[in-house]
Amino acid sequence: MKRLFFYIVFLSFIACSKEKDNPKDNNSCISNQNAQTISHDGLTREYIVYVPRSYDGNTAVPLVFNFHGFGGLASEYMSYANMRPQADAQNFILIYPQGSCLNGDSHWNASLPGPDNKSNADDFGFIEALITKLNSSYNIDNERIYACGYSNGGMLAYALACYKNNLIAGACSVSGCMLDNDCSPTNPTAILSIHGTSDDVLSYNGNSSFNSVAFALNYWTTFNNTDGSPSIDSYNDNGTTIEHHVYANGDSSVTVEHYKVIGGGHDWFNMSYQGNNTGDLIWNHLSQYNIYGKR
Numbered sequence: 001m002k003r004l005f006f007y008i009v010f011l012s013f014i015a016c017s018k019e020k021d022n023p024k025d026n027n028s029c030i031s032n033q034n035a036q037t038i039s040h041d042g043l044t045r046e047y048i049v050y051v052p053r054s055y056d057g058n059t060a061v062p063l064v065f066n067f068h069g070f071g072g073l074a075s076e077y078m079s080y081a082n083m084r085p086q087a088d089a090q091n092f093i094l095i096y097p098q099g100s101c102l103n104g105d106s107h108w109n110a111s112l113p114g115p116d117n118k119s120n121a122d123d124f125g126f127i128e129a130l131i132t133k134l135n136s137s138y139n140i141d142n143e144r145i146y147a148c149g150y151s152n153g154g155m156l157a158y159a160l161a162c163y164k165n166n167l168i169a170g171a172c173s174v175s176g177c178m179l180d181n182d183c184s185p186t187n188p189t190a191i192l193s194i195h196g197t198s199d200d201v202l203s204y205n206g207n208s209s210f211n212s213v214a215f216a217l218n219y220w221t222t223f224n225n226t227d228g229s230p231s232i233d234s235y236n237d238n239g240t241t242i243e244h245h246v247y248a249n250g251d252s253s254v255t256v257e258h259y260k261v262i263g264g265g266h267d268w269f270n271m272s273y274q275g276n277n278t279g280d281l282i283w284n285h286l287s288q289y290n291i292y293g294k295r
Contacts, residue, residue: 196264252293
């Protein structure tokens with residue numbers, strides 16, 4: 001299987017990854033300041049909550065998770081994968097969880113327990129427990145919970161949409177890939193992929209260790225019963241060509257969409273597509289849907 005040596009191969013790519021490096025020793029990862037905590041599966045897990053200024057508790061609001069990449073720190077990731085302006089403008093609660101630590105590296109486990117994961121941390125259960133806790137503190141619209149993430153965090157977003165399909169209404173992966181899986185989603189699920197064609201960490205076309213962008217698109221277009229061929233628009237952002245692929249007419253009017261950044265690397269992209277940055281593109285797509293499909 002492509003994922004069998006996932007952890008070993010992934011570590012070999014970290015040297016060329018553009019994710020922020022954090023000072024660390026061999027045993028522990030840096031903690032976030034001003035983070036909240038929850039105990040799950042014998043671990044104390046951190047997460048950062050951003051509540052929009054317009055939130056008053058009287059109306060149920062959507063919830064968006066944004067997951068950092070391998071080795072990332074949620075508070076630093078929040079500064080460059082910043083979706084707080086969208087949260088303020090559109091009135092949703094934004095969560096930046098912190099991955100668990102193994103030998104000084106924070107990470108996410110995007111598969112069921114087994115050799116494809118980096119550790120024994122139960123990240124699926126952590127997110128489910130966190131949703132329960134957030135429901136006790138805030139007025140959450142549980143039909144509109146979304147997951148997005150960068151790199152290893154994008155892997156988790158795909159996995160949550162698949163394995164926790166009863167909870168997650170839509171997912172976006174930025175420079176991430178989808179692992180082979182044995183999950184059985186049931187609800188039509190909005191999916192967005194943003195990926196550069198020159199990604200030197202998680203190759204756009206895949207390789208012997210990681211699946212291609214097409215693998216994820218094929219999985220979700222087949223599951224959602226969308227059109228087999230996308231409509232494609234193109235936009236030039238200061239010399240960078242970005243193609244927007246839309247697979248329409250899925251079950252419950254769900255679409256699967258992809259932004260193909262020609263020549264783009266392994267990034268949370270600082271780009272503009274028709275005046276929309278990465279955070280805008282994520283919210284504009286996912287917010288159209290709830291757990292049942294098109295709103």
